[in-house]
Structure formats: C-alpha cells, structure tokens
Amino acid sequence: MSRAKRKLDHIEYALSDKQSGKTGFDEVVIVHQSLPDRSVNDVSLHSEVGGLLLSSPFFINAMTGGGGEKTSEINASLARAAKETGIALSVGSQMSAIKDKQERHTYQVVRKENPDGLIFGNIGSEATVSQAIEAAEMIEADALQIHLNVIQELAMPEGDRAFNGALERIARISDELPIPVIVKETGFGISSEAAVKLNETSIAAIDAGGYGGTNFSSIENNRQERKKLFFNEWGIPTAASIVETAAVTNKDVLASGGIHKSSDVLKSLLLGASAAGIAGSFLRILTEQGEKQLVEEIKFFQDDLIMMMTALGCKTVADLKHIPVVLTGNLYHWLNVRGFS
Ligand code: FNR
Secondary structure (H helix, E strand, C coil): CCHHHHHHHHHHHHHHCCCCCCCCHHHEEECCCCCCCCCHHHCCCCEEECCEEECCCEEECCCCCCCCHHHHHHHHHHHHHHHHHCCCEECCCCHHHHHCHHHCHHHHHHHHHCCCCCEEEEEECCCCHHHHHHHHHHCCCCEEEEEECHHHHHHCCCCCCCCCCHHHHHHHHHHHCCCCEEEEECCCCCCHHHHHHHHCCCCCEEECCCECCCCHHHHHHHHCCCCCHHHCCCCCEHHHHHHHHHHHCCCEEEEECCCCCHHHHHHHHHCCCCEEEECHHHHHHHHHHCHHHHHHHHHHHHHHHHHHHHHCCCCCCHHHHHCCEEECHHHHHHHHHCCCC
16 A cells, blocks of 8 residues: 555544544642632743743644655645644654655645744654764754654554564654754553653653654554554553653643643643544544634634633643642552552
8 A cells, every 4th residue: 555545544534533532631620729729811822842932831743744645635734733833833744755855845835834833743663873964964853753653563464573673763853953853642542661661862852752642553443454453442541651750851732632622632632631632533534524623613712721720829830830639539549550640
C-alpha cells in the first residue's frame, strides 16, 4: 500500500473509530475554591514549553501531510485556524516528504498560511540527525516533535519490527538541533520508566501521549484482516501518564490523548502539564463542521480556561500545578500501585 493511501486511510479511520474514552480525566475531581480573590482580567493563558512562549496552554497536535491535495487542504485549514486563535500547531510525520520531495508542499503550506505562528515539525524516532534537521528546515519549525509509535508499527503488517537505538538517536538529534525537541507518545502513554530514560537526554519536553483517545491499534485492526486485538486495550491512561511523567522528569511535560473538552485541558495542567495537544477531536470538527467552527471551538476553549482559572484563583498556567485535586477510581488505584499517589 502506498504511503499516501495509508495517510488518507488513517484520517478516515481515525474519524470513524470509536474511542474508549478511558483517559482517566473523569477520575480527576477539582477541589472548588470559594474565595479565589481574582477577576477574569487577572488571568493569563500564556505557558512556556521548551523556552517557547505559547499564548494558550493547548495546541493542535501532529496529524497529517504527505497524502496529496487532501492532506494539504487539511493542513492549510489547521494553520489558518491556529493563526486566527494564536495557538501552536504541529504537522504530521515529515518522513514522507524527506523521502519524496514532491510531498513537501503539503507540509510547507502550514508555514505559508501561518508565517509567524509557532509550528512544530514531526519525525519518528527512526530518523537520523540529518533527516531531523531537514524536517525542521522544511517548515522553519520552532520545535521538533519526535514521535514514539511502537504499537502502531507492530499493528501494521508493513510496519517496523526493530526498535533498537531509539533513545540514542533522540539524544543525538536533540544535541544537534538548534530548536527544542519534544518527544511524544502517540496514544499509548509514557511510563515513568521511559520518562527517566528520556530525562537523561537534552530534550526540552515530554508529551505523555496517553491512552483513551485516538487509538492507532484499533485503527490498524479495522484496516487489516490479521487483527492484533491484544493491542487495542494496551496503554497508559492519559491522566496516569501525565502524573507518571511529571513525577520523574525536570523537562516540561505535555499532555495528549483523548483531550476533547476544555476541562480535560485544565485537568492536564492541574496534573503537571504545561500544555495539552489535541488531534482527533479538532480534526473531527474541521472535517464535519468546517474551519469556522474549529476556530469557534478553539475560542470557546480559551474562554472556558479563563473562567475555570478565575474560579480556582489562578493567574497563570503555572499556578494551576499547586491547586489540589482528588484522584478517584482506577486512576487512584493505578497511581497508588505505581507509587505516585
Ligand atoms: C495522528 N497522530 C500522529 N502523531 C505523530 O506524532 N505523527 C503523525 O504523523 C501522526 N498522524 C496522525 C494522523 C491522524 C489522522 C491522527 C488522528 C493522529 C497522533 C496524534 O498526534 C496524537 O498523538 C493521537 O492522535 C492522540 O491524540 P488525540 O487524537 O486523542 O487527541
């Protein structure tokens, strides 16, 4: 199967796949504060990630590029929505454009539509230093995401089967690149064990990329005859992964995986993230309701966060890390067993 066809399949299946929703966010209860001593005008949504200043603590996470005109149009729309709302945006994996120069425009359209915005490049952990530099230069990236996607590769018949040396390559890329490197999972979650290893490198941030949202095992299993169903329920719930990661790293922590509501963003920040990435649910709004509605939704998120931060008496995103939450149910059990409660 061609790479372009696979990219289009992924979009189609991601939009139709039913998500488990088992992110753990429902098990995070915010402790209400009756005397916040704040007004909405006090609140700033700015957040710092790897030395970059984000004007909102959420961003459009890596999705596409390289599938021809359709992915180019999606990226153009996402870039315009990001520009209008001032949020950061990541492109999908750029390996296809490194292998086939004709595909570059499907990524570069993002920089064309949003020349001054914060844009993250994206590459897999199989990349060499020179490929990572090429990806960053291709779109004048402000940061580079390196994705970890062992489960998706194993679920694909044509996927990779050897994952040796990823940490060493990540460390080398991060040492050589002049921009911050963010390592992200793609829906199966970073464990504290993985975060400890990543913490030894010079990367700027770790995106927990947890379970409960877009599920690339399920997407691949829907496409294949030989199904590897055992991977469908494999993964660390996003809320648990944020806590596991934040507990052991001094890097900035990002949250993603099943973030659908503004309260999911808030809970991510309360658990220790500096910003949250949203992929599938923004793609769904864009394809089903259009670019204007996506812009509206992003603005709603920004408004909602200001309201919730005011209610909690928090002036800044960093202040949220000190607000108490009560963890319940499976999330409490998980973190207790793992020694992080
Ligand atoms: C993705 N994702 C992704 N991630 C990545 O690092 N490189 C990529 O090329 C892609 N491609 C991609 C395509 C499509 C159609 C979707 C929906 C997602 C993964 C994405 O960035 C994110 O990690 C997961 O989708 C989990 O977040 P959500 O979708 O639950 O918000």
